[in-house]
Amino acid sequence: MFFNREGEKWYKLRRVLNKRMLHPKDSVQYGDVVNAVVTDFIKRIYYLREMSPTGDLVPNLTNELYRFSLEARKMIDMKMKAIQRRVDANQEVAGEYLTYLLSNVKMSSKDVYGSISELLLAGVDSTSNTMMWALYLLSRDPEAQEALYQDVTRVLKGDTVPTAQEVNNMPYLKAVIKETLRMYPVVPMNSRLISENDVVIGGHFFPKKTTFSMSHYAISRDEKVFPEAWKFKPDRWLRDGRTRPNPFGSIPFGFGVRGCVGRRIAELEMHLALARLIKLFEIRPDPTVGEVQSVYRSVLAPDRQVNLHFVERPKTHEA
Numbered sequence: 001m002f003f004n005r006e007g008e009k010w011y012k013l014r015r016v017l018n019k020r021m022l023h024p025k026d027s028v029q030y031g032d033v034v035n036a037v038v039t040d041f042i043k044r045i046y047y048l049r050e051m052s053p054t055g056d057l058v059p060n061l062t063n064e065l066y067r068f069s070l071e072a073r074k075m076i077d078m079k080m081k082a083i084q085r086r087v088d089a090n091q092e093v094a095g096e097y098l099t100y101l102l103s104n105v106k107m108s109s110k111d112v113y114g115s116i117s118e119l120l121l122a123g124v125d126s127t128s129n130t131m132m133w134a135l136y137l138l139s140r141d142p143e144a145q146e147a148l149y150q151d152v153t154r155v156l157k158g159d160t161v162p163t164a165q166e167v168n169n170m171p172y173l174k175a176v177i178k179e180t181l182r183m184y185p186v187v188p189m190n191s192r193l194i195s196e197n198d199v200v201i202g203g204h205f206f207p208k209k210t211t212f213s214m215s216h217y218a219i220s221r222d223e224k225v226f227p228e229a230w231k232f233k234p235d236r237w238l239r240d241g242r243t244r245p246n247p248f249g250s251i252p253f254g255f256g257v258r259g260c261v262g263r264r265i266a267e268l269e270m271h272l273a274l275a276r277l278i279k280l281f282e283i284r285p286d287p288t289v290g291e292v293q294s295v296y297r298s299v300l301a302p303d304r305q306v307n308l309h310f311v312e313r314p315k316t317h318e319a
């Protein structure tokens, strides 16, 4: 997941892209598109359950989530193209995400199209694996799962589909994703090459052309940064007056101008999907799978096929 451009040209492009892509307000525009894909994914879950011997098992979840994430990306791509057509035809696209980018005179349309196609190729694996880890962790922690269910149903009544704004009122849902990415930062390492000048950092001298590598995985599992680092504890992220962790202890999307461009899209996708899944199903482990280890295969992936039971919750009768 890298842009091919380097140096000054890259920097200019990213400054423009970041302005639009990383603003939460803009990703909200994609809620409907993503929700349509979540609806299809839920149908697929029902189908797979029915086909299974127990009537509730979903085998090879990573595979299913990959297809879901790819589909979401394709739909977002279509929506972006539709916006582009409107921009080109001088039609109004008020409030639409990327409008600014697509109509920005400072960038040639070649640069813009190039960035978008690169952008849409990235992140399918990262989002689907994060979803897989979240569901796996929840399946092993009924208490956290119940807290999540309460958080979602407090906001989402009856059969309604959450909007991107409603998800903002689900702090536990967001905490679950944050905690999942702390334990399984799907992009576990980041590197930077200091190409231009020698630098002194914290009293240490680094000559130019030094490569710095940072292991997200090591830092976010360090007991000094996160007490009980090996424990799945979404609560640690809640803003309810408790002492919160150092925000730089876990930066799974990177930080600064080179940080992940797809962050808001990824979060939207994961929040909308997880809210609806947890409302419909209680997730339970498949005992034949055992304890899953992570392996580094360009992203942090499970070392085996993960199956989970999706036990349907009784229907509620609220309005």
Ligand code: HEM
Pocket: 001, 002, 003, 014, 118, 119, 120, 121, 122, 123, 124, 126, 127, 130, 181, 185, 186, 187, 190, 191, 252, 253, 254, 255, 258, 259, 260, 261, 262, 263, 265, 266
């Ligand atoms: C859970 C999901 C994701 C995680 C954890 C993640 C994480 C990251 C990280 C750590 C980087 C490197 C940042 C740096 O070097 O400082 C990155 C770069 C990038 N990500 Fe993501 N990502 C995710 C999803 C996505 C999605 C959905 C997209 C596209 C829609 C995307 C597009 C990109 C692109 C284009 C870059 C390269 C940026 C550059 O080098 O300039 N990512 N991502």
